[in-house]
Amino acid sequence: MNFAMWAQALRTIPRVSKAEWDRLDVISRWLIASRSAVLVMTFISAAIAGILAFAAGLFDLRLWLLVTLGLVMAHATNNLLNDVTDSLRGVDRGNYFRSRYGPQPIEHGLLTMREMLVYAAITGLAALAAGIYLVWATGWPTLLLLALGAFFVLFYTFPLEYVGLGEPAVLVVWGPLMVGGGYYVIAGAWSWNVVLASLPYALGVTTVIFGKHIDKIPADREKGIYTLPVLLGERLSRGAAISMMALQYAFVLYLVLTGFFTPVMLLVLLALPMFRDVLKVYLKPRPEEVPQDPRLAALWPLWFVNFAFVHNRRFGVLFLCGLILEALLRGVL
Numbered sequence: 001m002n003f004a005m006w007a008q009a010l011r012t013i014p015r016v017s018k019a020e021w022d023r024l025d026v027i028s029r030w031l032i033a034s035r036s037a038v039l040v041m042t043f044i045s046a047a048i049a050g051i052l053a054f055a056a057g058l059f060d061l062r063l064w065l066l067v068t069l070g071l072v073m074a075h076a077t078n079n080l081l082n083d084v085t086d087s088l089r090g091v092d093r094g095n096y097f098r099s100r101y102g103p104q105p106i107e108h109g110l111l112t113m114r115e116m117l118v119y120a121a122i123t124g125l126a127a128l129a130a131g132i133y134l135v136w137a138t139g140w141p142t143l144l145l146l147a148l149g150a151f152f153v154l155f156y157t158f159p160l161e162y163v164g165l166g167e168p169a170v171l172v173v174w175g176p177l178m179v180g181g182g183y184y185v186i187a188g189a190w191s192w193n194v195v196l197a198s199l200p201y202a203l204g205v206t207t208v209i210f211g212k213h214i215d216k217i218p219a220d221r222e223k224g225i226y227t228l229p230v231l232l233g234e235r236l237s238r239g240a241a242i243s244m245m246a247l248q249y250a251f252v253l254y255l256v257l258t259g260f261f262t263p264v265m266l267l268v269l270l271a272l273p274m275f276r277d278v279l280k281v282y283l284k285p286r287p288e289e290v291p292q293d294p295r296l297a298a299l300w301p302l303w304f305v306n307f308a309f310v311h312n313r314r315f316g317v318l319f320l321c322g323l324i325l326e327a328l329l330r331g332v333l
Helices: 003-011 018-022 026-033 036-055 061-088 096-100 113-138 141-155 166-187 192-215 217-223 228-232 234-257 263-282 304-329
Strands: none
Touching (some): 003 026, 003 036, 026 036, 026 113, 036 061, 036 166, 036 192, 061 141, 113 141, 141 166, 166 192, 166 228, 192 217, 234 304
C-alpha cells in the first residue's frame, strides 16, 4: 500500500510514467485514473447538504454517509467514462491540454480500454448500490434523483458537453441535484431555500469547468466540441465567468437578508481579495505565450481554470466554515 501516493493523488493529479504506474497498488491507480483530486468538490456539496440537514434537526449520519459515497463514486465514474468517451472519439489523442492536468490512462498506455471499462463498471456499481439502498430506505421519490444522476454520469461528456449544455449541467448537478437532492434524501423533506443555498458553491464549481473550457476553445473548436465558451467566444465567456463569481457573493447576501442565513455567513466576504486578483486575470485575454511565473508555466497551457479553481477553493472553505459556525451559534451542535 502506497499511502504517500494516495495522499498525493487526493491533492493533485500525479503525472506518472508507465514504469511508475506498474509499481503502484490498485487503489493508487484508481485514485489517479478517476482524478480523485477533483472529487473534493463533490464531497463539499455533500457536506453542505449534510450541514443544512443538521441545522434543521433532520440529520441522519447513515443516510449522509451513503449519499456522500454515492455522489463521490458517481463523479469518479463520470471521470473514468469521460476518458473512455474522449479516447473512442479521438479527442484525447495527442491532446496537449489533457496531458497537462493528469495522465489519460488509455492514451498514455497505463490502462487498456477493457481495464478502464472495468474500473468504470466497479466504480459505477458502487454508486448504484448506494443509490438503490437509499431508494429502498427513503422511498420512490429518491428514484427520480438516482435516475437524474445516472443520466448526467452517462451523457455529460457526450452529447451534453458537445452542444453547449455541459456547463449548465454542472450548475444543476453540483447545486440543486447534489445539495437539494442530498438534503431531501437525508432530511426527508424538499426545501427550495436549500436549493438557493446550493447555488453559491455550485456557481463556483461551474466557473472551474468554464475556465477550463475557455482555455480549450481553439482545441475544442478544432475537434468539433461546441462547449458554451466555444459558442460564446473568449471575451463573452470571460465575462460570464466573472458574473458567476460575483453571483456567488450576491446569493449569500440575499440569503442573509431574507433570514435563511445568519450574518455569520458573511464570512465568505473574506474571499473577496482573491476574487479581486482573479478578476484582474479574467479582464484580460489569455496570454499567447508561456507565463514567466514557474508555477503557472508548469500548468500551461491551462490558464483561466487555475485561477477559477483557487477562488472556488477559498470561497468553498469559507462557505463550509460559515455553515458550521452558523449551526454552532444556533445551538444545534
